[in-house]
Amino acid sequence: MTNPSPNLISDQILEKTKKHPCYSADAHNKYARIHLPVAPNCNIQCNYCNRKFDCVNESRPGVTSEVLTPDLAKEKFVWVKREIDQLTVVGIAGPGDALANWEYTKATIEKIKETNTDVTFCLSTNGLMFPEYASEIIALGVHHVTVTVNALDPEIGAKIYKFVSYKGKIYEGSAAAELLSRNQLAGIEYLAQRGVLVKVNIVMIKGINDHHIPEVVKKVKELGAFITNIMPLIPAPGSAFEEFPQTSMKDINDLRNTCQLDIQQMRHCKQCRADAIGLLGEDRSQEFRMCNRQTPKIRTPKVEEKQYKIAVTSKYGKLVDQHFGHAAEFIIYQGDGHDFQVLEKRAVEQYCQGMEECDNDESKREGTILSVQDCDAVLTMRIGYHAKLQLGAKGIYSVEYCDTVENGLSYTVNQLTNKVLL
Structure with a gap:
């Protein structure tokens, strides 16, 4: 040749x-x-x-x-x-x-x-x-x-x-x-x-x-x-x-x-x-x-001042930069789409180690999902198929996003008010 x-x-x-x-x-x-x-x-x-x-x-x-x-x-x-x-x-x-x-x-x-x-x-x-x-x-x-x-x-x-x-x-x-x-x-x-x-x-x-x-x-x-x-x-x-x-x-x-x-x-x-x-x-x-980039804040219309509780996977509270299964804690935010405050941080047992498929530990995954069952949504960089299904079955909307937490929260409320829960 x-x-x-x-x-x-x-x-x-x-x-x-x-x-x-x-x-x-x-x-x-x-x-x-x-x-x-x-x-x-x-x-x-x-x-x-x-x-x-x-x-x-x-x-x-x-x-x-x-x-x-x-x-x-x-x-x-x-x-x-x-x-x-x-x-x-x-x-x-x-x-x-x-x-x-x-x-x-x-x-x-x-x-x-x-x-x-x-x-x-x-x-x-x-x-x-x-x-x-x-x-x-x-x-x-x-x-x-x-x-x-x-x-x-x-x-x-x-x-x-x-x-x-x-x-x-x-x-x-x-x-x-x-x-x-x-x-x-x-x-x-x-x-x-x-x-x-x-x-x-x-x-x-x-x-x-x-x-x-x-x-x-x-x-x-x-x-x-x-x-x-x-x-x-x-x-x-x-x-x-x-x-x-x-x-x-x-x-x-x-x-x-x-x-x-x-x-x-x-x-x-x-x-x-x-x-x-x-x-x-x-x-x-x-x-x-x-x-580190200055980005304009996403604004969503007021929705009768309804308060949303959203669990976020974030390393330092700035970016949505963690996989759902990699999280060792969730930052719980509450707000109306315009303004949010941190309610608490909840420690969970990480069920995905990142080397292979993450959806292989049923008991740990179930424990993670139970820890956010009072939330309206989970905001995360990535989430596995089975975890997404289990969240949806409990009425928790899952949003995959990669930007600042601030913009992600507003985007999530926008999704909640305009889309049917999957």
Whole structure:
């Protein structure tokens, strides 16, 4: 098999690549990027991954301080672009997988295009959903795609991936790794043959895939990959590999030097957060959290001064930024849609640990629901299907929202007064 012709890559794409800090070593200290965390769900479980929200001192893939809707992502882009003139790239890198949340990913790109036609869009994915969405990626005008390929050999992959969820079925072991690899490789070839610049990330895990990586590099080069990025394992607390040693940069660079003979190597990667902003070496994500932005208050009409009691999942009482099942307490607000006050904070037993499906502990979930049974509604960033049904059965309306608590409360009252309880 031969590599795609360089003629497939337009001069315009090559010019944009010069201003892409991840694809061009010369650009990383001149041009900025913004990662918009609009993709919370993931369809695989890597043994090195623990996706934890609001861990401000960590810089690794899968970490974010907030999850945004496409509308809020557009607002954030406009805000950041106004403040950082050298912003050239919009990336979607989680905190889950961009293609596992394709509806949100696509809507975000379309909305930002309405405000800016010059920005370069970039997606990061595990590649599992390439067969479904590769053609749509091209149609959407995305010309830079990063895919993480850690193994070709299913037996090696089985040591890296706990499970793969694909089309409603859970795969484990070598079957999961084989399915994932097959979809990844097919997608790389498809995209590269159509002029998309594909960067392949590879996590180097000593004793598991380090000896296998040169084979991975040769294969993705054969399929048309533009560049590979061999990255050190960062042992994430709470992950299956938390006790593994972090791969040394000497080992990384030795392997990069070996693989440089086959394809160009990225050597300036910072393994960025899913909400990273700014230059690669100067992350300004905490400066641009949505809770720091001044937003107009949503006003709703008075409704006969009816008082509503609403339970909110919020880390610090500013943003609606917690999953219903992740909450260790609810902040109980009471108000009429215009003005609210905090009545109390109620501690609950967290029933979702965030690593797998959350709706698996019936007794804990029931206890959580009973703790808010006197409320009219629950305002939360995300909520599982079964929890939502159980709340509805008790006459409690559940609202999924991602903005300030103040706006969320007003929005919830608006929903209560204009919609039938589900």
